[in-house]
Amino acid sequence: MSPPPESGGFDYDIFVIGGGINGAGIARDAAGRGYRVGLAEKDDLASGTSSGSTKLIHGGLRYLEHYEFRLVRESLIEREILWSNAPHIIWPLRFVLPHHAGLRPAWTLRLGLFIYDYIGGRKRLPPARTIDLRRDPAGRPLKPGYSKAFEYSDCWVQDARLVVLNARDAAARGATILTRTACTALRRENGGWRITLDDLRSGTTHEVTARLVVNAAGPWVDQILTSVAGGNRVHNIRLVQGSHIVVPRLFDHDHCYIFQNADGRIVFAIPYERDFTLIGTTDRDFTGNLDDLAVADDEVEYLCAAASEYLSAPVVPGDIVWTYSGVRPLYDDGASKAQEATRDYVIKNDGDPETGVLVNIFGGKITTYRRLAETVLADIGTLIGRRGGAWTKDAALPGGGFPVDGFDSLCTELSSAYPQLSPRMLERYARNYGTEARQLLRDARREADLGACFGADLFEAEVRYLMAAEWAQTADDVLWRRSKLGLRLSQAEADKLDDWMAAARSATIDRDTGTVSADGEGPPDGDGPGGET
Incomplete structure (x- = not known):
């Protein structure tokens, strides 16, 4: 099929590399504005960092300590926007922050929560309050020494589903979503890009063209710049591993805990999938093979010790039913410690509209993906021509068309x-x-x-x-x-x-398109899990 005349002879106006939350969010926003959009992900959607998060839509209370007020404000504003757009996969949680003598003073915590409540224009979520752990149900699972805590609001998200729903909405608006498809070469041609794609299922290779390419490959963003686009060796990102453990349910209420540690870090303990508790996360620099990511023994020990410092029933490695880990591609701002590296996003453009532009996304967090996409599309509009305006703020994701209290x-x-x-x-x-x-x-x-x-x-x-x-x-x-x-x-x-x-x-599977037919008959009778289909 030939490209339409308005495309300038390119198959796509915008081609996105990476099927994580930033890539899927950008593809959705762009398709909704009327651009011709393609997206390639070398594995499954959300198979990397975007399914390895702590699964929170939050401002990042501890980022206030690093004076990242703009990031916290933007995140808190996005918190309620995303909740309203996807109230099935995003919902409010109350977090309990016990005061630990010898760590952050109580007045510091109160001040931080006051700022947290008001800097982002909180509207529907309840405000922070002080609780007496000797009387409140949240105190029962904790050791007797903890008497005071602060309770505040944030939101939970099914992170991988958020990615999939963005991709679904992008596809519904005309985008082409290619999973298990690796981008193996990028070269400038005729004021745009010729893109080589390897279908990792069939082993076939094909090429497409695009006016502009967005590099949203997450931890692989520098690799795309060097190995795929043929640029000089670069070091734009700092890879930081965050690991989590899941254990049988540790408490019978629906509140979460945020535990302070002596090293200045915090760890969450969150009710998870009805019968479990999620504990995380760690923050350590990562230098290994991204395809061989695993939770290290010392990370398990750290998380068990952090939870056991507060909980009356200790958490031990033998309790663990599942572990998972993600690598955050943080923009390398030269911070000395992994936990001090900025969680903000940075957007850098390589090239110009005459020779072909490569838009590179560094850093970011799941809470700000929608705002990041708006920022990227505003830049793209100045580079290749504006199509439509911002639209995602009030647009429900698939399945999310009901009130937040519904x-x-x-x-x-x-x-x-x-x-x-x-x-x-x-x-x-x-x-x-x-x-x-x-x-x-x-x-x-x-x-x-x-x-x-x-x-x-x-x-x-x-x-x-x-x-x-x-x-x-x-x-x-x-x-x-x-x-x-x-x-x-x-x-x-x-x-x-x-x-x-x-x-x-x-x-x-349609062998020509690589897509799965919704009307397919599936495997023959007798090939299902119980001997029947």
Whole structure:
């Protein structure tokens, strides 16, 4: 298919490298403004840093200590915007910050929380308050020595789903999303770019052209600049590893804890997936192979010790049911310690509109991805011509078209429409898919209508939906990014799911486009996890 005349002969106006939150957010914003957009991700969407976060939409209370007031203000403003755009995958949490004698003075904490409450124009979230841990339920899991704490608001996010929903909305607005597709060469040509793409599934290579390229490759951003674009060796980013552990639930209330440590760092303990507690994160410089990322033993020891300093029941490595780690591609501002490196984003343009522009994204955090995308698109408008104005502030992500206080009503509606299905499963569907849960459930009246069960409450209908609508191709895509059901399935069950999905892919993949058909018939009968499909 030939490019339209207004494209200047290029296949795309904008081509994005990287399927993390920044890349997906930029692709969505650009497509919504009317640009022709392509995006390539060498693995699954959100398979890197964007699924390795602490899963918070927050201002970053501790960034106030480093005088990053602009970043905190922007993040706090975005906190309520994102909540309103995706109230199914983002929701408020209350955090309890115990006062630890000998660390930050109480007056410092009070002042910081006062600034935190008002610098970002908080509207719907409740303000900070002081609590007596000797009387409040939040004090029960803690050691007796802690008597005072401060309680404040932030938000939780299903981070990988946030990426997928941005990619889905980008695709719905015309963007081409290519997963398992590596960008292996960039060269300037005719005032734009010729881009070599390797399909890692089929082993085939093809080329596309674009007027402008956005390098949103996260930890690989410098690698794109040197190995792919052929530039000089550069060092723009500081790789900082943040690791997390998940243990069985440590407390029976729904508040979170933020624990101060003697080294000046903080660690969160957060209710996670109903039955677990998430503890993290660490901050250490990373110099290894990004494809071999793993939680180190000393990180496990650090997180266990940090939680055990406060909790009456100690946390030990034997309690851990899962670990995960991410590498933050922070802009290298020369900070001496990893935890002091800025979390702000930096945008640098290489080239000019006459020879081809490469827009490089350094740093950033998940909370500010939407604002980053707006900033990038404003720059792009001056470089290759403005199409549309900013639009994402009031635009719901797929499934998020309901009020921020309407989640319980959504669950009630689903329970009324599907009375024979488990309320717990319907609540999970509401959390993952919001108002689009009905598209998945369709006319199901009982669990058998959803097909074979792979374990827990994961049924064939959901897997088919994720393959057809959300680019899922492997069991890991489903169990650890589109959901966290990997915490509940055995390895044998996960292997059966992987085998079933491989058979489904071979039956439904369009060999020309590399996309999965929503109407595919899937694997033959008898190839499902229970011997049936």
